[in-house]
Amino acid sequence: MTDRSWAGRSLTVEIGQVAHGGHCVARHEGRVLFVRHALPGERVRVVVTEDRGGSFARADAVEVLTPSKARVSPPCRYAGPGRCGGCGWPHAAPAAQRELKAFVVREQLQRLARLDVDVVVEAVEPAPLHWRTRMQYAVRDGVVGLRAHRSHEVIDIDGCLIAVPDADVSVARPALRSAARSIELESGDAGGPTVSVVDGRGRRQVVSGGPQRHRVRNRSFEVSSGGFWQVHERAADVLADTVLAMAGARPGESIVDLFCGVGLFTAFLGEQVGAGGRVRGYEGAASAVRDGVRNVADLPQCRITRAAIDARTVQGIDGLADVVVLDPPRTGAKKAVVEAICDLSPRAVVYVACDPAALARDVASFAARGWRLEQLRAFDLFPMTHHVECVALLLPG
Ligand SMILES: C[S@@+](CC[C@H](N)C(=O)[O-])C[C@H]1O[C@@H](n2cnc3c(N)ncnc32)[C@H](O)[C@@H]1O
Incomplete structure (x- = not known):
């Protein structure tokens, strides 16, 4: 604990490893600094951006004294300290971003589940730019843009490089209204994006377009505005293929699909089990x-x-569950749900996870019931950011 805040202080530090959440860890006078805009192994000058007096403070790297080999010049002109908070890692080469994500997944599994797992984060095209089909633009004082990191400030942008053309900020601007807090664009196969306005009370109104359609493998999925759909253009295909391969459902089997959204996995699992099975x-x-x-x-x-x-x-x-598929939100399934899944005695569990810490905690809960992590795949479905999607196959015994 310090009695004086470090906020605003300029310090020179050596950057350690990346942490869950995407910041890199540095140490100074016995305290931890979570540093943005830096990479492991670098020596940087930071400015402390937030210090609430605990064991850690937050800082931005504002000058790179010894750059990492993985450092690149960000392709986005809105990236950097105090600027757009959307992407955390545009200063890292795409392959290095995937290595950082693999490190985080490995480290979470090690720390929270006591497992040593080889993790490779697989690239998914389109990457690293123009992959994001859903964008939420913030509105403030007539500006439509993206928020600065941990701030209400709205950065005026003339384009976002990770968005697909249909989700560009120029498509959102005509929907600007005085009461709007955000403007959301959802793009799919419907021949134009769905544009919605969300007001200060969180009320959403579709301004143009209707439900989106998304083609995945041989099927089409309808998603109403505001409903969950994976944001990377190829995510639904990649995850459906992976879930189906891991589940290996046989004709006549019975499958449970928890947190099923608009039925992405349910439908393909239904095709796998056939008319004699059930999902x-x-x-x-x-x-x-x-x-x-x-x-x-x-x-x-x-x-x-x-x-x-x-x-x-x-x-x-009730009844038999040969396979349980689950795709919970960022908080994970948690111990009680994991235990209830184990009590169903499926032959396999396929777990889709957008948060490696939650996955690791839940894998530990499975392990406590005698289950093992048989296979893990990780996908870079969020290039330029620290986010990563994992799919795990768990087997009993
Ligand atoms: C990560 S999404 C997965 C959706 C689907 N598997 C897909 O890939 O399109 C998680 C889903 O869980 C739902 N959800 C979150 N918490 C829930 C809860 N406690 N009970 C039921 N559903 C929940 C959300 O509405 C969302 O559709």
């Missing part, structure tokens, strides 16, 4: 359930039910 999807958001029911309407073996997923919901699932 039960569970999802909490009413509009996703409505979309999901329509999306699997041609597959009578699939059923999607609205449920707030907790241990009781999973305990209430």
Whole structure:
């Protein structure tokens, strides 16, 4: 603890490893600094941006004294200290970004699940630019842009390099209204983006376009505005292929798909198990359930039910579950749900995770019940940022 805040101080530090959350760790006078805009191994001058008096403070690297070999000149002119907070890693070469993500996944599994796992983060095209099909632009004082890191300031931008053309800020600007807090663009196969305005009370109104359609493998999925859909243009294909391969569902089997959204995995798993099998999807958001029911309407073996997923919901699932697929939000499934899944005694669990720490905690809960991590794949579905998507196959015994 310090009695005087370091905020605003300029310090020269050696940058250590990357941490979960994307910041790099440095140490100064016994305290930890979480540093943005730096890379492991660099010597940088930082300015402390936030110090709440605890064991750590936050800082931005403002001058690179000894650069890492992985450092590149950011392709985006809005990147850098105090500027756009959207992407954390445009100053790292794309291959280096994937290595940093692999380090974080490995380290989380090591620290939280006591597992040593070889992790390779696979690139997914389009990368590293023009992959993001959904954009949320912030609005303030007539400016439509992106927020600065940990700030309400809106940075005026004339384009975002990670967005697909249909989700460019120029498409959002005509929807500007005085009461708007944000303007959201969702692009798909519907022949133009869906544009929605969200006001200060969080009320959303579609300004143009309707539900989006997304073609994945041989099927088309309808998603209402505001409903969950993966943001990388190729994510749904990559994740569906991976889930299907890991699940290896056989004709006639019974599958449970938890946190099923609009039925992406439910539908393809339904095709795998065929008319003699069954797939039960569970999802909490009413509009996703409505979309999901329509999306699997041609597959009578699939059923999607609205449920707030907790241990009781999973305990209430009757009959056989040969495979459980789960794709929880960033917080993970948590111990009680993991235990209820184990009690269903499936032959395999396929876990799709957008947060490696939550995955590692849940893998530890599976391990406590005698389950092992059989396979792990990781995908760079969020280039230029620290985010990474993992798919894990867990087997009993
Ligand atoms: C990461 S998304 C996965 C959706 C789907 N598997 C896909 O890939 O399109 C997580 C989903 O879980 C739902 N969800 C989050 N928390 C939930 C809860 N406690 N109970 C039920 N559903 C929940 C969200 O509405 C969202 O659709």
